[in-house]
Amino acid sequence: AQKITQTQPGMFVQEKEAVTLDCTYDTSDPSYGLFWYKQPSSGEMIFLIYQGSYDQQNATEGRYSLNFQKARKSANLVISASQLGDSAMYFCAMRDLRGGTASKLTFGTGTRLQVTL
Amino acid sequence: GAGVSQSPSNKVTEKGKDVELRCDPISGHTALYWYRQSLGQGLEFLIYFQGNSAPDKSGLPSDRFSAERTGGSVSTLTIQRTQQEDSAVYLCASSTQGAGNEQFFGPGTRLTVL
Numbered sequence: 504a505q506k507i508t509q510t511q512p513g514m515f516v517q518e519k520e521a522v523t524l525d526c527t528y529d530t531s532d533p534s535y536g537l538f539w540y541k542q543p544s545s546g547e548m549i550f551l552i553y554q555g556s557y558d559q560q561n562a563t564e565g566r567y568s569l570n571f572q573k574a575r576k577s578a579n580l581v582i583s584a585s586q587l588g589d590s591a592m593y594f595c596a597m598r599d600l601r602g603g604t605a606s607k608l609t610f611g612t613g614t615r616l617q618v619t620l
Numbered sequence: 621g622a623g624v625s626q627s628p629s630n631k632v633t634e635k636g637k638d639v640e641l642r643c644d645p646i647s648g649h650t651a652l653y654w655y656r657q658s659l660g661q662g663l664e665f666l667i668y669f670q671g672n673s674a675p676d677k678s679g680l681p682s683d684r685f686s687a688e689r690t691g692g693s694v695s696t697l698t699i700q701r702t703q704q705e706d707s708a709v710y711l712c713a714s715s716t717q718g719a720g721n722e723q724f725f726g727p728g729t730r731l732t733v734l
Contacts, residue, residue, distance in 0.1 A: 507662075538722060540725075546709065546728055547727055547728075548663075548711065548713070548725035550722040550723070550724070596663075606668070606676075607653060607665045607668045607676065607679070608653075608655075608663070608723060609665065610655075610662040610663040610664075612661060612662045613661075613662050
């Protein structure tokens with residue numbers, strides 16, 4: 504079974520500062536993918552970034568980067584230069600990649616990020 | 621192109637009634653997923669369809685929940701004899717077949733059982 508743990512129920516960050524949202528995972532699958540989604544107050548789930556377990560480099564997408572430490576089973580999201588529009592819930596999720604076909608996501612409980620002036 | 625759409629956006633029902641929630645995935649996406657998000661919680665997997673394969677129903681919480689996907693496209697999630705604990709936002713997502721591909725989510729249906 505897969506499990507995602509997000510230990511920070513809420514985080515505050517000042518505008519233009521960087522912030523790290525923690526995510527640890529547990530799985531017995533040798534091949535897996537890690538995802539981060541953003542959920543603003545409007546409710547939609549917005550995909551941010553993906554990291555495959557065999558990827559050699561940490562994933563980056565604009566201001567988002569994923570600090571992937573496989574031995575520690577952590578996949579922290581780093582948001583640089585925070586903006587007011589980054590205020591939202593952030594969910595870490597994972598799926599196994601066995602067989603190479605799509606499969607369900609297992610989500611953490613989320614971290615609510617509030618960006619302040 | 622159009623994203624994932626869901627209807628209705630809101631549904632209020634009385635305890636004991638049946639409800640049907642609809643999901644239209646992105647055209648060409650072979651995988652379709654249903655998740656449930658209770659207030660202030662993460663997403664809980666319910667059921668997953670992949671092409672013509674048998675669906676993965678391992679997340680359905682009880683036999684009151686069922687889902688079907690017709691013609692490999694539109695999906696309907698049915699909850700029979702609704703209970704108050706069924707109140708949640710029901711999210712549908714779709715993706716292409718690749719295992720590393722992200723899931724695109726619909727706006728959700730907010731179900732309230734009185």
